[in-house]
Amino acid sequence: MFPHHSRCLSRKLRIKSKCLTLDSRPSYAYFSSSxxxxxxxxxxxxxxxxxxxxxxxxxxxxxxxxxxxxxxxxxxxxxxxxxxxxxxxxxxxxxxxxxxxxxxxxxxxxxxxxxxxxxxxxxxxxxxxxxxxxxxxxxxxxxxxxxxxxxxxxxxxxxxxxxxxxNAPGIISAIGRCRIGFQPLPTFSPGHIGIVAKSGTLSYETVGSLTRAGLGQSLCIGMGGDVIAGTNFVDALKVFENDDDTEAIIIVGELGGTAEEEAAEWIKDYRKRVKDPKPIAAVIGGFQAAPGRVMGHAGAWTGLGEGTAESKYNALENAGVTMVDHPAKFGGVMKDILAESGRDVRKIEQSAAQRRSHHTSTRPRLPTSSLHSSQQKRSLHLTAEQSSNLLKSYHITTSPTPSPSPSSSHFLGIAVARSSSSPCIIAAPTTKPQQLVHRVRRFPFCYRQGPAQATIQAVLAYLQLDAAPPASRAGVVDLVNNLWRFYYEKEAITLTLSLSLSPTKDEIIVYDPYLFFDDAAFKSRKRQEDLHALRDTSCIPDTELEAERNGIVYIPLASPSSSSGTASKDTQIPSTTHEPRNLVGTLVNGAGLAMNTNDVLCLRLSPSTGSANFLDTGGKATSATISTSFKLILSDPRVSVVFVNIFGGLTLCDMIAEGIILAFKEVGVDKPVVVRLRGTNEEQGREVLQKANLPIKAFDDFEEAVREVGRLAGGLQGVK
Structure with a gap:
């Protein structure tokens, strides 16, 4: 991947000093003590x-x-x-x-x-x-x-x-005609499939597929894409289990946290204790996520002890869940698994039809929302000296990494326990990655009260430091309390470090700090201004800065054939001469759909082809935003075709079409363009493109669009 991606993490603020980074951490089995x-x-x-x-x-x-x-x-x-x-x-x-x-x-x-x-x-x-x-x-x-x-x-x-x-689209009962949120109403129809989703756009894709299939929806719960959620998958599953209107269930997940694995455990138990369990299907986004980056949603990053998209997929599949790779398939898949479970699909369709009334596919232009937008988060890079000084102001003195490595080292920090929706002490009696896989553990505590002494003592015991010399043991206790004060006052997401006992004195040595901050406190509330004033944009590529200014989330991805490469400041694209020139530039509305689009292209296209980038236009997208998105995509010399994949919710398909036309005028698009439009104002959008008489291939079917992208980019592996 790109070496300085780990230092210039967009979407969240991160300070890196030496060793431990998000992109160097593998996925670990999650353990929570509460x-x-x-x-x-x-x-x-x-x-x-x-x-x-x-x-x-x-x-x-x-x-x-x-x-x-x-x-x-x-x-x-x-x-x-x-x-x-x-x-x-x-x-x-x-x-x-x-x-x-x-x-x-x-x-x-x-x-x-x-x-x-x-x-x-x-x-x-x-x-x-x-x-x-x-x-x-x-x-x-x-x-x-x-x-x-x-x-x-x-x-x-x-x-x-x-x-x-x-950070959720809300909750909506299609049967009860009750909407609390901003879901696109024309997409919904009363029916009998319950949905719980992290991603808004992927849930709309799911809803649209069910509506076209005649199954409709019962209750749709938007879990949201934040780091912690007020309602999670298991909560929703408990509702669907006892809801007479719900005949089957769909889970829409993505990388980040452990909610999908917890849902899988619940489903295993559910299938054992219930004689005729409701069929469940799912989709997971984020297989092609860039290591060390936050993929659009605030919570779409894999932390220490959390599963990858692949591990989430496997956990759900092993629990008996039917997995799909794109939500447009859910209509047909749900009919199949309903029939396999012995349920009368025709009766379910007839019941849904009786509840349904006519819905227009047109939606008026609404005021631009200031409530929910996928605006690019700003990255923060401090020098090692700045990081050290910041920690020192909280009585945490760091040292260079010991050489040779100490015989015994310990991992310690404060982080988020997503499952318990609280901060936690994160600890392991080792810092070796291959051992951390099995030994990292979280100790949640109350945000308003801070870590209790009993919790700190449990951490000491787990670190195998409860029998350390008195001054060293007291030093670790002070370190935990100082870390918590730092974490609380500076509004961090993760603070971790390594420590070892001095071989010559009764004291601890602290080194390799990792600091990861939330920038929403500054952007939304103007808090932490002194910290954010230190922001150095020189390490951030110009393309990403321009994306940020325009409310776009743009992340270049590594070429399929390259595992490493140097990146230029201007494009953050590998500069080696052997890079392929047949990648797909993607322009998508919604973080979840953008992740899934990249995943599907990787599955469908030949091994040497794939997505060049992740790009989410954001909830405030305008025609000008779309034109700027084309400029960003086409700045990457690896791009041979542009794929615009839109499912209109708040984002209107006709506005997207106008933006594409504007890009042809202002940017000078010289690559083939494939556009797939579904959702709000889809017919108007296709009409706008048709009248423009430009070299654009327009589709409403996702699979047809992907096949055309594959043909233009140089081949398909075959539709799966």
Whole structure:
């Protein structure tokens, strides 16, 4: 891969000093010493929304909330009013109240949709928890991780409120005509398949396939792509198990965290204890993810002790789940597994048809959302001296890596325990990667209270340092407390280091620190300004800086035939003369769909061909954004064909088409272009392209588009 990718991690902020980096860490079996408290588990039933659900909006009078509410009301959602801080009166003919507590008392809501920007979202969620609203749906992206961990520490101690999100499209009952989120309504139809997804665009692809197949959907839960989620796969599976409207289940996962593996364990148990289990299918995105990079979604990165896309796929398949490589296949696959399970597919289709009414495929242009966009995260690179000084200000003194290596070394740090939605001490009694595979362990603790002494003592015992000399043992205790203070005050995601006992003194030696920061605190709340003022953009390629300025996530990928190579600053593309010139430049809306597009191209195309890049246009994409995306893609000399793969949700297909035409005018597109348009305004989009009379091959079927891409790029392995 590209050597300085590990130092210039986009999408999240990372400081690297010497040894341990994300891209040098293999995937490890996950171990957690605690699980969610049962009180919050009791709120899972609150996810079962429908026509009975009374919904309020927080931020009700805002432009985005107003447009969304109008759509949802028209569709049948029972919105009973909303909240505007210190406001009152009416909006859309519904009451506006000054606080969530007042709305709870007067409107008796079952759920709230939070339609405020990221810098206001945490406070809005906390207000809803305090008012004991049964279901809280937060769609905003870029809510700071530490705000979310504080919220989860509140959720874990109560049994009234359930959170969906953040950074999620929301939750929608197609049968009950209840939408709390921003899902594209024309894609949905009432039916009997339950869906839980990390990715919004992949869930829309899934929904579209089921609608075309006549199966429809029962309940669709957007888990979201953040580092930790208010509702996970297992929570959703428990709802679907006992939902009479749900005949089968679909899981849409991706790399990052361990939620898919935990779902696989639950499914194994479910299939043992239930006589006639509901069929389950799944898709996983991220097989071709660039090592050491955050792939669009804030949580789409593989941390220490977490599985890869491949391990997630294998875990689900071993649990009896039917796996697909692209969600457009779900319609046919679900019919097959429903029939294999002995269920009457025709009866299910007839029931779905009876519940369905006509849906237009056209959606009006709505105000640009400021709530949910896949804007490029900024990277942070500090010198080793800056990193050392930063740690020293927290009484953590680092030394050069010992040489020769000490006979006994230990791994220690503070990180996120995604399963318990909390921080944790991460530890292993070794720093050797081949041994870390088996020995890394997490010790979760409460965000608001910090690590308890009993937890620290358990870590000492696990590190085999509980019998160390007194000063060394006390030094490790102080180190843990100082790391936590650093982690808390600087709003880090991961802080780890190596330590060993001095061979000559009763003291510890600390070395090889790894610091990984969340930049949402700065972008959304303007916190940590002093830290982010140190940002050095000289190590970031110009293409990635331009992408960032335009709200695009652009990550070059390694060529299929190269395992290494030097990268130029301008393009971050391997500069060796033996690089192939037949790669596919991809332009996709949505991080999950972008990952899956790269995965499928790798499967379908010949071994010497593949994707040149990951590119997510972002939720704020405009025609100008699409034109800029073409410029970025075509700056890579390896690209021989451009593949535009769009499933329109908030992103409109006709707007994408206009952007492609603009690119031909402004950028001077000199490569073949294949465009696949599905979803919102797909017919209008194809019409725009047709009238432009440009050398563009347009398709609505994904497989047909991939075959044409393969033909132009130099061959297919065969459709699988």
């Amino acid at each position: 699980s969610r408290l049962s009180g919050y588990d009791n709120t899972i039933q609150n996810l079962k929304i429908g026509k009975h659900t009374r919904v309020i909006f927080q931020g009700f009078t805002g432009k985005q909330a107003t447009a969304n509410a109008k759509e949802s009301l028209e569709w049948g959602t029972q919105i009973v009013g909303g909240v505007k801080p210190n406001g009152s009166g009416e909006h859309l003919g519904l009451p506006v109240l000054p606080s969530v507590r007042a709305a709870k008392e007067q409107l008796k809501p079952d759920a709230t949709g939070i339609y405020v920007a990221a810098h206001q979202a945490a406070a809005a969620i906390e207000e809803a928890i305090e008012a004991e609203i049964p279901l809280i749906v937060a769609v905003a992206e870029h809510i700071p991780l530490h705000d979310i961990m504080r919220i989860h520490s509140m959720l874990s101690t109560q049994s009234k409120s359930r959170l969906v999100g953040a």
